Each structure stands twice: as C-alpha cells, then as structure tokens.
Amino acid sequence: MTRLVQLKGVKLVEASLQSPKDGVSMKFVTLVSIVAALGGLLFGFDTAVVSGAVGFMEERFHLSELQVGWAVSSLIVGCIVGAAMSGVASDRFGRKKVLIFAAILFIIGSIGSAIPDTFTGYIIARMIGGIGIGFTSTLCPLYNAEIAPAKYRGRLVAFNQFATVTGIFLTYFINSGIAGYGDHAWDIENGWRWMFGVGAIPGVLFLILLFFVPESPRWLIKQGRPAEALPILIRIHGEEAAKQEVHDIKASFSQESGSLRQLFKPGLRLALIVGVVLAILQQVTGINAVMYYAPEIFKATGAGTNASLYQTILVGFINFAFTILSLWLIDKVGRKALLLVGSASMTICLLAIGIAFHTGHTSGPLVLIFILxxxxxxxxxxxxxVWVILAEIFPNRIRGRATAIASMALWAADYVVSQSFPPMLSSFGAASTFWLFGAMSLITVLFTWRVVPETKGKSLEEIESLWTQGARKSS
Structure with a gap:
C-alpha cells in the first residue's frame, strides 16, 4: 500500500514498509541517511585525492617544501572556517539549505582545483572546497541524528564515517588509474587536474539528491512549524509515535534559552566538555598522521617504495572493513563500550609500534601488523x-552551533597533528612520537570511562535530560 505525502510542495511516494514492532519506516530513514552520508564521501575524496596529486603539482609549479605542505593543509584551513560557520548558518537557514550550499562549494572547489594555471589559484579553490567540507562534516551527522529513530540512530549517523572511508579507499584507486593513463609528462600537466576534477561528479550527485530529502523535523519545530514536521515524523515513526515525538521536542525547546551561554551552565557544560575533548582526542591519537604519512612510515621500516604503497592500500582496506563492523556494533553494544575497547587497543598497538622503533626491530611484518x-x-x-556522539549530546535549540564548536576543535586538532608530525619524527624520533600518541589514547580510555555517558537507544530529548538531571543531582 502506498500513499502520497506532500512535503514542502514535493510529492513523494512512500511504500508502507513499517516494522510491526516499532512502527519505523526504515526504507525512508535509510534512503534519507544515505543521501546525507554522501557528504561523507565528498569529505573522504577531498582529503585523500591530494596524496596522489601533490607530487605532480610539485613538479608542475616548482613548489618548495613549505608550499607542498600548504598544498595539503589548505583544505583543512577551509574546513575549520566551514565548521565554524556551519552552526549559525544551519540554525538560521536550516540543515538542508546549508547542505545544498555546501555541495555547490564542493563542486566549485573540485573544478577550480583542476583548472588553475597558478599555485595561488589552486589554493583559493581548495579553500573554497574545504569550506564546503567543513559544512558537510558537521551537518551530515547532525542531520542524520535529528531524523533517525533512537534505536537505529548510531548506525545511521555512522553512515557518514563509512562514506568517508569509502571515499578515501576509492580515491586511492582513482588516483592510481588516472596516473597510469598517460606518461609522466602527461601526469605533470594534466593527470593531477583530472584527479581533482573527478570530485565534481559525486558533488553534483549529492546536490541533486538533496532536493529530494526533507528538512530536519527538529529544526522545523524550532522555527515554529510543527505542521510541516509532523508528516516527516509520521513517515519515520508512524502516527502515534510521531505525535508523541512532536510533543517531546516542543517540551525540550520550552526548557532551552537558545543561547550558547546555556552550554556553560551546570550539566550542559559537561556536554560541551565531552564534545570538544572527544573531538580533539580523535585527532591527537594520531590517526591522520598514520593515514597521511603511511608510505613514509613504512619506508622508515625498510620497505621499498612499491611495497610501502601496497601497504598503504592495505591500511585503507582495513579502515574500510572495520568501519562496516562498527555500523553493525554501534547500536548493539553501545557508544561507550566501543570507545573503551577501541582506545585501549589503540594504546597497546601504539606502545608496541614505539617499542619496535626504539629497539630497531622494524624489519618484517611486526610494525605493519600493529599499524593495521x-x-x-x-x-x-x-x-x-565520536561523530555520532557529537550529533547526539547537545540540546535541540543550539545543537547546530554547539556541534560546530566541537567540529571546529576537531579540524583544528587535525591541522596541528598533520603539520607537526613530520617535525616530530625528525626531532623526537618515531618511537617517542608513537608513544605520545599512545599516551593520548590512554587519556581517551580514562576520559571515556569517567565522563562519557552511554547514549544507545535514547532519544535526543532523553539524552538532553541526562545532563540536566545530572546538574540537579550535583547542585
């Protein structure tokens, strides 16, 4: 049985595929989440594509070492700007409109990075694309969290990270295919341009599909438009549950001031601390240092250039495969349990890698195994x-701006780690560098154990009440 539902003037056909258990239309929710997660695919593509292009660009534009670093990190600077702007923009104009704007910026950035005749033109285009990625990296998980049922929210929000690692993994092969299309001179003149330009294809697809998804129902209720939000929630939950959700969302808004000062009050202050600290810890535990500089790390173990590239692809595959495993586990075992087990394992691996470099036992498969x-x-x-938690823990009325603060902290930490890793390797050595990352992973274990709450299976309004109830108990 199908029915036509009018959403902002667009008629969409919905198959009635609701679970008899919980009344959730998973077809609708999954399709909407996949569209939003395409923003993650753009994120993954844009962060990985430069690794294959920068060597040819170095020859084309005769870049210095400093300029090579700027060619890589200029995107991250744009991401910081985009993340900083995303909260205010999405709270004012809506999640959907800002995501559409971000897709346009990404397309401009991809094409603009492919056509310049000057290095300055490339940098400007990369920063424009980076602003778009800053928007999508913040708002895609947030949008998914606001539209997903509590029971499935973890895996639906984590689609964004799955799409990101998929983009990274596929980009390795796209770069390799383009580089092998012509000779070295063609790669220097044209190959790197095609690497960047290909990104416009998923960007256009993302832009088109965004016109077929609804606005966030929580944002609509915040704007005083519950009549527009109710049909969306009915499609997700069924009629009775949707009416109750509208009531709960309205009640949560009545208890919020809508000011960022609310985040510094007892209870919600802890939510801000959890969000910002987890965002920083995700980066300072060293993952992007490993992902950005994996070939150089493997060369330091004695691997040849070809072997190090193959090992880097293996790293990308492991990242892809275990992200899929996380999608299956996150709503079963919970966020906190995964953080504890994962960060404890990271601590052990980084300690072992540091010992291998310290003792000189880097030949053979040992370092590769522990890095994997x-x-x-x-x-x-x-x-x-971390992306799931950032999308869950903040109050409805200021979720956009609060998530933007945490996302900006994450991108800033990414920039610091990516810029400082090569000097740390040369100054302190590989062993001390990996031990430092291991110490950060141990801090993650302790912080998660003592401070981070479990949010599995709770509605966004229930999670918000956890902080306020905690504040009342402590006062």
Whole structure:
C-alpha cells in the first residue's frame, strides 16, 4: 500500500514498509541517511585525492617544501572556517539549505582545483572546497541524528564515517588509474587536474539528491512549524509515535534559552566538555598522521617504495572493513563500550609500534601488523563513534552551533597533528612520537570511562535530560 505525502510542495511516494514492532519506516530513514552520508564521501575524496596529486603539482609549479605542505593543509584551513560557520548558518537557514550550499562549494572547489594555471589559484579553490567540507562534516551527522529513530540512530549517523572511508579507499584507486593513463609528462600537466576534477561528479550527485530529502523535523519545530514536521515524523515513526515525538521536542525547546551561554551552565557544560575533548582526542591519537604519512612510515621500516604503497592500500582496506563492523556494533553494544575497547587497543598497538622503533626491530611484518590493528581499532571506535556522539549530546535549540564548536576543535586538532608530525619524527624520533600518541589514547580510555555517558537507544530529548538531571543531582 502506498500513499502520497506532500512535503514542502514535493510529492513523494512512500511504500508502507513499517516494522510491526516499532512502527519505523526504515526504507525512508535509510534512503534519507544515505543521501546525507554522501557528504561523507565528498569529505573522504577531498582529503585523500591530494596524496596522489601533490607530487605532480610539485613538479608542475616548482613548489618548495613549505608550499607542498600548504598544498595539503589548505583544505583543512577551509574546513575549520566551514565548521565554524556551519552552526549559525544551519540554525538560521536550516540543515538542508546549508547542505545544498555546501555541495555547490564542493563542486566549485573540485573544478577550480583542476583548472588553475597558478599555485595561488589552486589554493583559493581548495579553500573554497574545504569550506564546503567543513559544512558537510558537521551537518551530515547532525542531520542524520535529528531524523533517525533512537534505536537505529548510531548506525545511521555512522553512515557518514563509512562514506568517508569509502571515499578515501576509492580515491586511492582513482588516483592510481588516472596516473597510469598517460606518461609522466602527461601526469605533470594534466593527470593531477583530472584527479581533482573527478570530485565534481559525486558533488553534483549529492546536490541533486538533496532536493529530494526533507528538512530536519527538529529544526522545523524550532522555527515554529510543527505542521510541516509532523508528516516527516509520521513517515519515520508512524502516527502515534510521531505525535508523541512532536510533543517531546516542543517540551525540550520550552526548557532551552537558545543561547550558547546555556552550554556553560551546570550539566550542559559537561556536554560541551565531552564534545570538544572527544573531538580533539580523535585527532591527537594520531590517526591522520598514520593515514597521511603511511608510505613514509613504512619506508622508515625498510620497505621499498612499491611495497610501502601496497601497504598503504592495505591500511585503507582495513579502515574500510572495520568501519562496516562498527555500523553493525554501534547500536548493539553501545557508544561507550566501543570507545573503551577501541582506545585501549589503540594504546597497546601504539606502545608496541614505539617499542619496535626504539629497539630497531622494524624489519618484517611486526610494525605493519600493529599499524593495521591500530587502524582497525580506530575504525571500529573513535572514527565513527565520536561523530555520532557529537550529533547526539547537545540540546535541540543550539545543537547546530554547539556541534560546530566541537567540529571546529576537531579540524583544528587535525591541522596541528598533520603539520607537526613530520617535525616530530625528525626531532623526537618515531618511537617517542608513537608513544605520545599512545599516551593520548590512554587519556581517551580514562576520559571515556569517567565522563562519557552511554547514549544507545535514547532519544535526543532523553539524552538532553541526562545532563540536566545530572546538574540537579550535583547542585
């Protein structure tokens, strides 16, 4: 049985595929979440594509070492700006409109990065694309969290991270295929341009599909438009549950001031601390240092250039496979359990890698095995879980701005780690560098154990009440 539902002037046909148990239309929710998660695919593509292009660009534009670093990190600077703007913009104009704007920026950035005749033109285009990625990296998980049923919210929000690692993994092969299409001179003049330009294809697909998804129902209720939100919630939950959800969302808004100062009050102050600290810890435990510089790490173990590239692809595959495992586990075992087990395993792996470099036992498969275990541990825990928690823990009225603060902290930490890793390797040595990352992983274990609450199976309004109830108990 199908019925036509009018959503903002667009008629969409919905098959009645509701579970008799909980009344959730998983077809609708999953399709909407996949569309939003395409933003993660763009994120993964844009962060990985430069690894294959930068060597050819170095020859084309005669870049210095400093300029090579800027060619890589200029995207991250744009991401920080985009993340900082995403909260205010999405709270004012809506999640959907800002995501559409982000898709347009990404398309401009992809095409603009492919066509410049000057290095300055490339940097400008990369920063424009980075602003778009800053928007999507913040708002895609947030949008999914606001539209997903509590029972399935973890895996639906984690689609974003799955899409990100998929984008990274596929980009390795796209870069390899383009580089092999012509000779070295063609790669220097044209190959790197095609690597960046291909990104416009998923960007256009993302832009088109966004016109067929609804606005976040929680944002609509915040704007005083519950009549528009109710049909969306009915499609997700069924009629009775949807009416109750509208009531709960309205009640949560009545208890919120809508000011960021609310985040510094007892209870919600802890939510801000959890969000910002987890965002920073996700980066300072070293994952992007490993992902960005994996070939150089493997070369340091004695692997040849070709072997190090194959090992890097293996790292990408492990990241991809264990992110899929996380999608299956996150709503079964919970966010906190995954964080604890994953960060503890990362601590052990980083300690072992440091010992291998310290003792000089880096030949053979030992370092590769522990790096793969480290990446697997991250992929099943901090990678997807942090983004899920950031999308869940903040109050409805200020979720956009609060998530933006945490996301900006994450991107800033990413920039610091990516810029400082090569100097740390040369100044302190590989052993001390990996031990430092291991210490950060141990801090993650302790912080999660003592401070991070479990949010599995709770509605966003129930999670919000956890903080306020905690504040009342402590006062």
């Amino acid at each position: 275990l480290y990446v697997a541990s991250f992929a099943v825990s901090l990678g997807p879980v």
